[in-house]
Amino acid sequence: MKVHLMYEARDFDITAPQPLxxxxxxxxxxxxxxxxxxxxEDEFLQTVARSALLSAVKSDLDTIAHRQAILRDSLENTDVVRRLYQLSIDALELKKKGYWGVGLHYPLAILHGSMEVIDVLVPKLKELRQIANQVAPQFAAPGWKTLFATLDQELSDDYIEEVQAHLKTLKFRHGIFVSAHLGQGNRGNDYTLRTPLDDGHNWFTRIIAKKPDSYSYTLPARDENGARALSELADRGINLVANALAQSAEHIASFFTLLRAELAFYVCCINLQESLGKLDEPIAFPGVVKSSQRQQCFDGLYDVCLALKMGKKIVANTLDAQDSHLVIITGANQGGKSSFLRSIGVAQLMMQSGMFVGAQSFSANLSEGLFTHYKREEDISMESGKFDEELKRMNAIIDQLSPDALVLFNESFSSTNEREGSEVAQMITDALLESGMKVFFVTHQYAFAHALYSRPVEHALYLRAERLPDGTRTFKLKIGEPLQTSYGADLYREVFQLETSIATARPDGQATTLRILPESAGGD
Structure with a gap:
C-alpha cells in the first residue's frame, strides 16, 4: 500500500540529502x-518540517497543487488528521515492543517475531480503515480520496479475516507438518511446510478413534543432539514461510512509517496555521506559475518569522512586480528592507513546499533553486577578510546556479569601499540577469543602485523603504528611485538626541559647555 500524500507517484523521504x-x-x-x-519540541516533526521546506528549493506545479489540495482538506479537518497521525505513532510503538525475532537468523524466531508484529498491527489497519470510511465524505482532495479508497479496497473484512486465519494456523498448535523427499545418500531435500488436514472430527472422536498406521519416533527428553537435529528439520520446513511473513510484517510497518512521516507535514502546517491565527495574521494559498515566467504579486505579505518571534501582528507590504527580473531595494536604515527580503524568501519556500503563505494573497513563479547572499559579521572562523569571504560564498552559489533560480542579496559586497563594492555588485547582477536568474537586492550602495537605475535595466523594479518627513519608519516598501542617503542621521538623533552637551572646565576655573551637533542636524 502507498500513502502518496506528499507526491502523486512516489514516497516522501525525510532522509534525502539537503541542498548544499x-x-x-x-x-x-x-x-x-x-x-x-x-x-x-517534537524532534520528529522538526525533521519533517525542515526536510519539506529545504527540499522545496526545487519543486514542480503538480506536486504543489497535490499538496495544496490535501492541506486545504487538512485545515478543515484538523481533528481527523491528528487522529490518523496518532494512530500511526501508536502502531509503530506496538511494533517496537513486539518485533523481537526478525533480526535473528533462525527461521522459527523470524516466524514468531513476524507473527507477533502482524498480530498487533492488523487491528490498527482495521481501525485505520474504519476511520477512513467514516470521514471520507469530508475530504475532496484527490490525494485523500486515493488513500481512503486504497484502504477500503485492500483492507476488506474478508482480507482481515483471512490474515487472522493464517496467523492462527501458523501457531502450529498441533505441531509442524513438513514433507520431504529422500535424496542422494538418503538425505532429505525439498522440505515443504504443509497445512494439516481437518478431518472434521471433534476432540473426543480423535481420542478414541483408531490411529492410522505410521512410523513414529519419540525423542528422549535429554537427547540434545536429537533436539538440535529436529529443530533444524523444522527450520528447513518453515524457512520460506518465515521469510515471506517477515516481508509482510515489514511491508505493514513500512506503510505506517510512511503514513506517519507524510501526515506529520500536514500536522506541522496545522500547528503553524493555529500559531498565526492567534496573532490574527492572515494566510493564503498562493497562485503558482511555471519557472520560465516572471511573477511576484502579493497583497499583505508579511515576514512570518518576525511575526512569530515578536508574538504580534506586524506591518505587511503589497506589490505588483509582474514580469520583473530584478528588484532593487534601498532606503532608510531600519526601514524594514531586510524583513521584506526575508518575507520574499520564506514565502517562496512555503509556496514551493505546497503550503500556504503569510499574506492576504500571493502569486509567484516557481524558482529552480533559492539562494541567499547576506552580509556576515566578522568572526574567528573566517580564514580571510570579509570581502574575500563574500566573494568565496558568491563563487559557491554560482557553482550551484541554474536558469530561473531566485537569488536574494542583503547588503552584499559592502565590506569594501563603495566604489569597488558597487562595481562588483553591478557585474554580478548583470551576469545573473543575462543567465536567466531572478534577483532581489537590498543595498545601501547608492553608486550601484543609481547606475542600474540610470541605464535603465530592462524588467527592473526599484523599491524604497518609506520614511515620513519627521523620520518615522512605516516599514512599508514603495516604488521609488534610489536616494543618496539612508537617513542614518535619524538613528543618531534617536540614540544621542539632537545635541549632546559636555561640561568642561577652562584653565581660569570658569565652567563652559561644549555642544556637539550631528553634521546633518539641520536636515538630510
Whole structure:
C-alpha cells in the first residue's frame, strides 16, 4: 500500500540529502523560528518540517497543487488528521515492543517475531480503515480520496479475516507438518511446510478413534543432539514461510512509517496555521506559475518569522512586480528592507513546499533553486577578510546556479569601499540577469543602485523603504528611485538626541559647555 500524500507517484523521504546551501538558507531566512512554530519540541516533526521546506528549493506545479489540495482538506479537518497521525505513532510503538525475532537468523524466531508484529498491527489497519470510511465524505482532495479508497479496497473484512486465519494456523498448535523427499545418500531435500488436514472430527472422536498406521519416533527428553537435529528439520520446513511473513510484517510497518512521516507535514502546517491565527495574521494559498515566467504579486505579505518571534501582528507590504527580473531595494536604515527580503524568501519556500503563505494573497513563479547572499559579521572562523569571504560564498552559489533560480542579496559586497563594492555588485547582477536568474537586492550602495537605475535595466523594479518627513519608519516598501542617503542621521538623533552637551572646565576655573551637533542636524 502507498500513502502518496506528499507526491502523486512516489514516497516522501525525510532522509534525502539537503541542498548544499541549507545552512545559509536556515540562517538568513531564520527558518528555525518557522520550524519551531510548526513542530514545537517534537524532534520528529522538526525533521519533517525542515526536510519539506529545504527540499522545496526545487519543486514542480503538480506536486504543489497535490499538496495544496490535501492541506486545504487538512485545515478543515484538523481533528481527523491528528487522529490518523496518532494512530500511526501508536502502531509503530506496538511494533517496537513486539518485533523481537526478525533480526535473528533462525527461521522459527523470524516466524514468531513476524507473527507477533502482524498480530498487533492488523487491528490498527482495521481501525485505520474504519476511520477512513467514516470521514471520507469530508475530504475532496484527490490525494485523500486515493488513500481512503486504497484502504477500503485492500483492507476488506474478508482480507482481515483471512490474515487472522493464517496467523492462527501458523501457531502450529498441533505441531509442524513438513514433507520431504529422500535424496542422494538418503538425505532429505525439498522440505515443504504443509497445512494439516481437518478431518472434521471433534476432540473426543480423535481420542478414541483408531490411529492410522505410521512410523513414529519419540525423542528422549535429554537427547540434545536429537533436539538440535529436529529443530533444524523444522527450520528447513518453515524457512520460506518465515521469510515471506517477515516481508509482510515489514511491508505493514513500512506503510505506517510512511503514513506517519507524510501526515506529520500536514500536522506541522496545522500547528503553524493555529500559531498565526492567534496573532490574527492572515494566510493564503498562493497562485503558482511555471519557472520560465516572471511573477511576484502579493497583497499583505508579511515576514512570518518576525511575526512569530515578536508574538504580534506586524506591518505587511503589497506589490505588483509582474514580469520583473530584478528588484532593487534601498532606503532608510531600519526601514524594514531586510524583513521584506526575508518575507520574499520564506514565502517562496512555503509556496514551493505546497503550503500556504503569510499574506492576504500571493502569486509567484516557481524558482529552480533559492539562494541567499547576506552580509556576515566578522568572526574567528573566517580564514580571510570579509570581502574575500563574500566573494568565496558568491563563487559557491554560482557553482550551484541554474536558469530561473531566485537569488536574494542583503547588503552584499559592502565590506569594501563603495566604489569597488558597487562595481562588483553591478557585474554580478548583470551576469545573473543575462543567465536567466531572478534577483532581489537590498543595498545601501547608492553608486550601484543609481547606475542600474540610470541605464535603465530592462524588467527592473526599484523599491524604497518609506520614511515620513519627521523620520518615522512605516516599514512599508514603495516604488521609488534610489536616494543618496539612508537617513542614518535619524538613528543618531534617536540614540544621542539632537545635541549632546559636555561640561568642561577652562584653565581660569570658569565652567563652559561644549555642544556637539550631528553634521546633518539641520536636515538630510
Amino acid at each position: 546551501n541549507a545552512r545559509d538558507l536556515t540562517a538568513d531566512l531564520e527558518l528555525d523560528t518557522l520550524i519551531q512554530a510548526m513542530a514545537g
